Amino acid sequence: RKKTNPSFSNRGKTLEDELNDTNEYYLSNNIAVIHKKPVPIQVVNVKYPARSAAVITEAYFRSPSTTDYNGVWNGKYIDFEAKETKNRTSFPLQNIHEHQVEHMRKVSEQNGITFLLVKFTVLDRYFVVPYEYFEKKWERMIEGGRKSITLSEIEEMSIEIEARYNPRLDYLSALKKLQNNFN
Amino acid sequence: RKKTNPSFSNRGKTLEDELNDTNEYYLSNNIAVIHKKPVPIQVVNVKYPARSAAVITEAYFRSPSTTDYNGVWNGKYIDFEAKETKNRTSFPLQNIHEHQVEHMRKVSEQNGITFLLVKFTVLDRYFVVPYEYFEKKWERMIEGGRKSITLSEIEEMSIEIEARYNPRLDYLSALKKLQNNFN
Ligand SMILES: [Mg+2]
Ligand SMILES: [Mg+2]
Numbered sequence: 546r547k548k549t550n551p552s553f554s555n556r557g558k559t560l561e562d563e564l565n566d567t568n569e570y571y572l573s574n575n576i577a578v579i580h581k582k583p584v585p586i587q588v589v590n591v592k593y594p595a596r597s598a599a600v601i602t603e604a605y606f607r608s609p610s611t612t613d614y615n616g617v618w619n620g621k622y623i624d625f626e627a628k629e630t631k632n633r634t635s636f637p638l639q640n641i642h643e644h645q646v647e648h649m650r651k652v653s654e655q656n657g658i659t660f661l662l663v664k665f666t667v668l669d670r671y672f673v674v675p676y677e678y679f680e681k682k683w684e685r686m687i688e689g690g691r692k693s694i695t696l697s698e699i700e701e702m703s704i705e706i707e708a709r710y711n712p713r714l715d716y717l718s719a720l721k722k723l724q725n726n727f728n
Numbered sequence: 729r730k731k732t733n734p735s736f737s738n739r740g741k742t743l744e745d746e747l748n749d750t751n752e753y754y755l756s757n758n759i760a761v762i763h764k765k766p767v768p769i770q771v772v773n774v775k776y777p778a779r780s781a782a783v784i785t786e787a788y789f790r791s792p793s794t795t796d797y798n799g800v801w802n803g804k805y806i807d808f809e810a811k812e813t814k815n816r817t818s819f820p821l822q823n824i825h826e827h828q829v830e831h832m833r834k835v836s837e838q839n840g841i842t843f844l845l846v847k848f849t850v851l852d853r854y855f856v857v858p859y860e861y862f863e864k865k866w867e868r869m870i871e872g873g874r875k876s877i878t879l880s881e882i883e884e885m886s887i888e889i890e891a892r893y894n895p896r897l898d899y900l901s902a903l904k905k906l907q908n909n910f911n
Contacts, residue, residue, distance in 0.1 A: 578834045580794055583768040586784065601769065604784040611763055615798060617805035620839030624800070651761045656803030 560629045560664045563713045564614065570712040571618075577717060579616030579623055585609055611648045612659070618717060622657035624649070625716075629664045635693040636663055638686050646683055649676045662706075662716055663699065672703035673719040743812045743847045746896045747797065753895040754801075760900060762799030762806055768792055794831045795842070801900060805840035807832070808899075812847045818876040819846055821869050829866055832859045845889075845899055846882065854889040856902040861885040 558566075561581065571577040590603035612626040626649070628640045641661070652659040653676050661674040674694075679702075682694045704719040741749075744764065754760040773786035795809040809832070811823045824844070835842040836859050844857040857877075862885075865877045887902040 572834065575834070575837060578831070578838050578840070583766040584771075585766040586769045586771070586787070588767075588769070598788055601787040601789070602785060604769070604771075604787055605781055606784070617807070617835055617838040617840035620805060622800035622803060622805040648761070651755065651758070652800055654758060655761050655800045657761070657800035 560627050560662075560666075561613075563708070564627055564662070567712045567714045567716070568614070568616075571717065577616060577618035577623065579614055579618070581614050582609075582611065608642060608644075610644050612645055618658075618720075622652070622655070623717075623720075624652045624657050624659045625662055627662045627664070629666050631666050632693075633665065633667050633696075635695045636665075636699060637693045638683060639692065641683075646680075650680065653677060653680075658720060660716075660720075662714070663703075665696070668696075669708070671706040671708060671714055672699050673706060673716050673723070674699060674703045675723060678702040743810050743845075743849075746891070747810055747845070750895045750897045750899070751797070751799075754900065760799060760801035760806065762797055762801070764797050765792075765794070791825060791827075793827050795828055801841075801903075805835070805838070806900075806903075807835045807840050807842045808845055810845045810847070812849050814849055815876075816848065816850050816879070818878045819848075819882060820876045821866060822875065824866075829863075833863065836860060836863075841903060843899075843903075845897070846886075848879070851879075852891070854891060854897055855882050855886040856889060856899050856906070857882060857886045858906060 565581065568577075568579045568581070571579060585607040586604050587607050588601050588604045590601070592600045592602050594600065612624055614627065615622070615624040617623065626641065626645055628636070630636050630640065649659045659676040661672075661676070661679055663672045663674055664670070665672075679694070682698065686692050704722050706714050706716060706719050708714060748764060751760075751762045751764070754762060768790040769787050770790050771784050771787045773784070775783045775785050777783065795807055797810065798805070798807040800806065809824065809828055811819070813819050813823065832842045842859040844855075844859070844862055846855045846857055847853070848855075862877070865881065869875050887905050889897050889899055889902050891897060
């Protein structure tokens, strides 16, 4: 199961780059319209120099209240959070903010398709983890259990994506597989 | 048709405030999960003072490549752009960026629900203008026709929203009416 084709492996791209490439592929091939949301920034001071663009001179990063990516695929709402970990054996839940889990719960209740896209950077492996499975492990932590999801649990409850040339990370095909599993 | 109840009228709120209130109502009543996207900002310089939050010291506003709001309603993808005009007789199309129209076209092709929410601030009137109708007027402009949509055209091709106390601007009910019109 481990990806073995080095010609398509990391290449120093971040997960965000890989997903932007994938989403561009989906967009230009009329497969889906999915974008990364801008990072939320609180603007405190702006200067307006004569004859040039406004310059923000003081601003702060705010913590995101939703997920990284959302959009539409065949009329269906898609919403996900992308996370990388250097860990080799488990995915630490401290990577996820509570308000992001709350957001995904609400999306799931509205029958949106929501999931985590997890990359194990050292292993060079990628997984689509449906929110409905992830939630059980999140609740395990809340109830005092372990603060991570083991790799073998992830292997069991997710669809693995093989990184390719184009589209780089075909997570929509992974979602199709998941939907077939459900039916 | 003109709204006459002054107790629920403008109150100095911007359209963005009104929509944020509406979306909070939808969220807390489990009706839909719809958020305003953060304003896209290009960060150029960040300082990291000891023991305090990172400060952005140079950044610029970027023009948005998509629309203001998106989210999910009963599994369906919702995507819209909100625009105010002080004009009393027409809505100027220069208010809309070409790449936003392109985005709405792609959303429409993916069977997402996409529209403009237009406020005539002086008249205190609000309209849900479906993209599929708007597109015809946009194309009229491209082909050399008028650079605006007249108020009477908007009255014909839109669903008007009456501002209320809570939810302030019930655009999802307007969408239901539109869907009934289609069926
Ligand atoms: Mg992320
Ligand atoms: Mg706007």
